[in-house]
Amino acid sequence: MAVIAKQVEDFLSTSAPFDALDSDIRATLIGQTDLLYLTADNANELSGSAPKLYLIQSGQFSVQDGDGTTRHLSEGDFFGYPSILEKRALPLSVTVDSPGLVYCFNADAMYALLDLAPVKSFFAGLQNNALQNHAMSDSNSMWLYKGLTDVINKAPVSIETSASIADAAMLMTKKKVSSLLITEDTKVVGIVTDRDLRSRVVAKSVDTALSVREIMTLNPAQIGGNRTLFDAMALMTEKNIHHLPVIDPSSTQPLGMITASDIIRHQRGNVLFIIGELSKAENLYELTRLSWQLPHYFAAHAKRAGDFDIAGKILSQATDIMTRKLIGFFQQEHGKAPMMFAWLVYGSQAREDQTMGSDQDNGLLLANTPNTQQAQYFADMASYVCNGLAKCGIKLCDGNIMASNPKLRLPLDEAVREAQQWVKSPTKEAIMHFNIYLDVRCAAGDTSLFKELQKRRAPLLQQKMFLAALVRQSNDVAVPLSMFQKFSYEKGRKQKDSIDLKTRAVALINNIARIYALADGIPLPSTLARLEALSEQSQLSKRDAANLRDIWLFLNRLRWRHQLENKVTDNCVSVGTLSSIEKHQLKAAFKAIERTNQAMVMKFSGGVG
Amino acid sequence: MLSQFLILLKKVINEGGVFKSPFRARLKNVMLNDTVFTAVDLELTSLDPSTTDITSIGYVSGLNNKVKLSSCGYHVINTTADLGQSPVIHGLTHDVLEQGIMLDKALSSLCEAIQGSVLVFHNASLDLKALDKVFRDYKFPPLDVVYIDTLQLALYQLNKQHQVLPNNSATLTVCRQRLDLPSFPEHNALDDALATLQLFFAQLQQLGVNSQDNLSVLLHTKAIGRYTLGRDTFK
Incomplete structure (x- = not known):
């Protein structure tokens, strides 16, 4: 067998899918391979020759492959694979923009390799122009994203309030459940658990002929079936309960029950430990001490791709709990708030995609215009909470988007007027300023107040002119790919090959999800939830939405891994540290974002970018 | 003024304006697109051709801008020669060399591989002289070769652009960088040979040479020549 030059082995052993081959299989392939210096002079020879698979090592080429459109290709890109996959000669035309080295793999050698799973799925992925995401479906932690339904x-096991304690116990035994929903007119009004039967009935010698109403827990915590298992775990951990009724969010009919043992069955690593600890904190000192463990906790426990998928969510939930705790501590000291308020969070905390570098973005929504004394109460509360969060490691916001800023403590009417103002004159500067407020969630206080704001604001934000302005703004940021689909890197960074995945990619998907969600009247702030919730009427197809979701998770994984591995808080990921397949995925991801963004421009602003 | 005249005169002579060489006539019959080029690289113990020893030989062939990866050859030579400082550069220590084959066997393989090829070297004179020496040492029959020197091709281009050449501007690595070829692991005979062959194909493109041209179009660059290995073998 021929010897192999190190540069050939180096290149092919780091190029997907060949990196996944055994070295002797790779060596056999190399023995049947030519390395072509492709120039304008010899490019037309490719069109006539027998089908081959081509992999570019250097140079830039415009390629028309099969009957597809022209693609601009460079280092690491393949062409000619349609012929290989379909096992027949398809038209191929190559224009050389800058000459370079191209590996030419024999069709016969490739046919043999196509039986291998990694090779097959790689090229099938290229063919479908889709992001390859086996890593995701393999992930162990994806169960956390499962919908509760x-x-x-x-089916829910329930009994009417009129039933006796004995009836309830018999039903539970018959159905082999540890908890029972108590209903009145098919609505959940209470819950009875095994433990209740022990401590409230047997231990107190209560007559079991009495109504079950006497011993049930009234108005138990409930959760909508459209939420995820993760949400359920967070709620159960925070409330320290083991049984959580799941209800249909629109009809409020019970759907079933989630129990702690259900969760243990699903769970493989107790990633929520920290949230439980946080919600037990009794003072500011304990809270900050626990909060500072968060980065260590993530560094120690987030190892698998799936862990990175939920890390942002955990961090956001943790920040929510810190906020609620801090508000609680403040109220213990200074008494109840003088009016209804909602503590709103914006940006990444609202979207639940916080990273270690995210700073706090929050504000207060007040029921009425406060008088001087009331205003002072909220000013003190805001300043206490914001500083408290900073002590817990959530940085103060450079842009002063914090409740401690008086401009961000608006009464409801004022907040609606503000939205009218945005819609009236959506200039570039204005959008830059208010874009962050469009991703908003109520983290503490009175949710109904926030719902009222959303209800009054939604029709405003659905206006066509306003959406068109948002689209134009979003289109100002390009994905970091050059004309020839090479990565373009951030300037002035120490790592010459780094890309800021947050501003150059994740933010674009966030924009796309936000705009389609606003158009569709969806009040959710999280990007994944928005993509999931888009209705049949939405102009974004289900397939595109699913693809964006995969890309979003992939990008998020990369930046979390970057932050944890390098102990940094920025999002500038060095492309050199990525595996070959990740580089391919990243390129495919950027291309898909670009396509979806262009489509959005066409739909919303009639193509006027 | 005088010197410019001399340069012109020299140019006319070399281009064959006055003395038409039979070499040129030979090259005119050799078309680029059906010439097999074999790049050869030797790793040596020193830069003095009269005393140097060969520690490894690498070669690879290509036709019509296409490198045949199956033609790659690489031989480490079992030599007890004084290695001097050379292991620092190419990493071939005595331990490695002991695993190698005898030089005459390697030479036979090389001769087989270069049959009918035009040779390509980066800095031809050193490697040719070293080969010439071992041809004589091992009493190999004389072999006429036509060779191309990519170093000379690079100098031809550089001299068009510079009065004084910058330092290190003609090393294999720097020449490749100028033509946007990827970086490669240096100082392994096979990798250097492969890198040289790629460089040559890129240089042809840079010169604007067409695949239907014949080899004589390279004459004016002074990068093409002929040499008889082992000329004095039987003297």
């Missing part, structure tokens, strides 16, 4: 497998 997928998790509950039993």
Whole structure:
């Protein structure tokens, strides 16, 4: 067998899918391979020759492959694979923009390799122009994203309030459940658990002929079936309960029950430990001490791709809990608030995609215009909470988007007027300023107040002119790919090959999801939830939405891994540290974002970018 | 003024204006697109051709801008020669060399591989002289070769652009960088040979040479020549 030059081995052993081959299989392939210096002079020879697979090592080429459109290709890109996959000669035309080295793999050698799973799925992925995401479906932690309706497998076991304690106990025994929903007119009004039967009935010798109403827990915590298992775990951990009724969010009819043992069955590593600890904190000192463990906790426990998928969510939930705790501590000291208020969070905390570098973005929504004394109460509360969060490691916001800023403590009417103002004159500067407020969630205080704001604001934000302005703004940021699909890197960074995945890619998907969600009247702030919730009427197809979701998770994984591995808080990921397949995925991801963004420009602003 | 005249005169002579060489006539019959080029690289123990020893030989062939990866050859030579400082550069220590084959066997393989090829070297004179020496040492029959020197091709281009050449501007690595060829692991005979062959194909493109041209179009660059290895073998 021929010897192999190190540069050939180096290149092919780091190029997907060949990196996944055994070295002797790779060596056999190399023995049947030519390395062509492709120039304008010999490019037309490719069109006539027998089908081959081409992999570019250097140079830039415009390629028309099969009957597809022209692609601009460079280092690391393949062409000619349609012929290989379909096992027949398809038209190929190559224009050389700058000459370079191209590996030419024999069709016969490739046919043999196509039986291998990694090779097959790689080229099938290229063919479908889709992001390859086996890593995701393999992930162990994806169960956390499961919708609750997928998790509950039993119809709800319930009994009317008129039933006796004995009836309830018999039903539970018959159905082999540890908890029972108590209903009145098919609505959940209470819950009875095994433990209740022990401590409230047997231990107190209560007559079991009495109504079950006497011993049930009234108005138990509930959760909508459209939420995820993760949400359920967070709620159960925070409330320290083991049984959580799941209800249909629109009809409020019970759907089933989630129990702690359900969760243990699904869970493989107790990633929520920290949230439980946080919600037990009794003073500012304890809270900050626990909060500072968060980065260590993530560094120690977030190892698998799936862990990175939920890390942002955990961090956001943790920040929510810190906020609620801090508000609680403040109220213990200074008494109840003088009016209804909602503590709003914006940006990444609202979207639940916080990273270690995210700073706090928050504000207060007040029921009425406060008088001087009331205003002072909220000013003090805001300043206490914001500083408290900073002590917990959530940086103060450079842009002063914090409740401690008086401009961000608006009464409801004022907040609606503000939205009218945005819609009236959506200039570039104005959008830059208010874009962050469009991703908003109520983290503490009175949710109904926030819902009222959303209800009054939604029709405003759905206006066509306003959406068109948002689209134009979003289109100002390009994905970091050159004309020839090479990565373009951030200037002036120590790492010459780094890309800021947050501003150059994740933010674009966030924009796309936000705009389609606003158009569709969806009030959710999280990008994944928005993509999931888009209606049939939405102009974004289900397939595109699913693809964006995969890309978003992939990008997020890369930046989390970057932050944890390098102990940094920025999002500038060095392309050199990525595996070959990740580089391909990243390029495919950027291309898909670009396509979706262009489509959005066409739909919303009639193509006037 | 005088010197410019001399340069012109020299140019006319070399271009064959006055003395038409039979070499040129030979090259005119050799078309680029059906010439097999074999790049050869030797790793040596020193830069003095009269005393140097060969520690490894690498070669690879290509036709019509296409490198045949199956033609790659690489031989480490079992030599007990004084290595001097050379292991620092190419990493071939005595331990490695002991695993190698005898030089005459390697030479036979090389001769087989270069049959009918035009040779390509980066800095031809050193490697040719070293080969010439071992041809004589091992009493190999004389072999006429036509060779191309990519170093000379690079100097031809550089001299068009510079009065005084910058330092290190004609090393294999720097020449490749100028033509946007990827970086490669240096100082391994096979990798250097492969890198040289790629460089040559890129230089042809830079010169604007067409695949239907014949080899004589390279004459004016002074990068093409002929040499008889082992000329004095039987003297």
